[in-house]
Amino acid sequence: SMAATGKRSVLFVCLGNICRSPMAEAVFAHTVKEHGYADEWTIDSCGTADYHIGKQPDKRGIAYLKSQNIPVNHRCREITQEDFTKFEYIFGMDNSNMQNINRVKPKNSTAKVELFGSYDPKGQLIIEDPYYGGDEGFEEVFEQVTRCSEGFLKKIY
Ligand SMILES: N#Cc1ccccc1-c1cc(NCCCN2CCCCC2)c2ccccc2n1
Numbered sequence: 001s002m003a004a005t006g007k008r009s010v011l012f013v014c015l016g017n018i019c020r021s022p023m024a025e026a027v028f029a030h031t032v033k034e035h036g037y038a039d040e041w042t043i044d045s046c047g048t049a050d051y052h053i054g055k056q057p058d059k060r061g062i063a064y065l066k067s068q069n070i071p072v073n074h075r076c077r078e079i080t081q082e083d084f085t086k087f088e089y090i091f092g093m094d095n096s097n098m099q100n101i102n103r104v105k106p107k108n109s110t111a112k113v114e115l116f117g118s119y120d121p122k123g124q125l126i127i128e129d130p131y132y133g134g135d136e137g138f139e140e141v142f143e144q145v146t147r148c149s150e151g152f153l154k155k156i157y
Pocket residue numbers: 015016017018019051052129131132
């Protein structure tokens with residue numbers, strides 16, 4: 001979770017908030033910094049499940065981000081109904097996340113709730129859960145969230 005300074009805000013969501021969404025948060029934060037937009041953004045991530053509340057991200061994801069010189073600093077948390085009026089964008093990784101997000105979404109939600117993969121210039125819509133796989137799954141998530149971060153910024157700036 002990043003400093004709450006921004007007039008723009010994005011919340012990345014996956015199942016357990018230890019693999020995909022913390023990687024998306026870290027890569028997006030790095031990307032906005034590279035573009036000089038860092039002070040405009042509030043960036044965070046969460047899960048739809050409560051399996052790992054308070055824990056650090058998966059060590060395979062941390063290791064891959066480190067190899068790419070991308071800082072990551074997050075503790076797992078579960079999505080709340082307040083998130084839907086706090087964040088302008090709420091991005092899920094796969095269709096199961098989207099179903100679970102929409103189950104929690106309150107009537108007064110103002111957030112734009114979308115698949116992050118919809119911003120991938122290569123059209124890879126779904127960012128699969130790497131939990132049961134190997135290191136190559138985390139590299140694939142990294143490549144997808146990097147493309148989606150660039151694609152999203154290109155669309156809104
Ligand atoms: N569920 C599923 C699933 C389905 C397909 C692919 C991956 C997963 C999968 C499974 C996980 N933990 C194992 C089951 C946890 N227990 C489930 C029953 C309640 C007590 C907890 C994950 C944990 C963290 C991040 C991603 C995870 N993803």
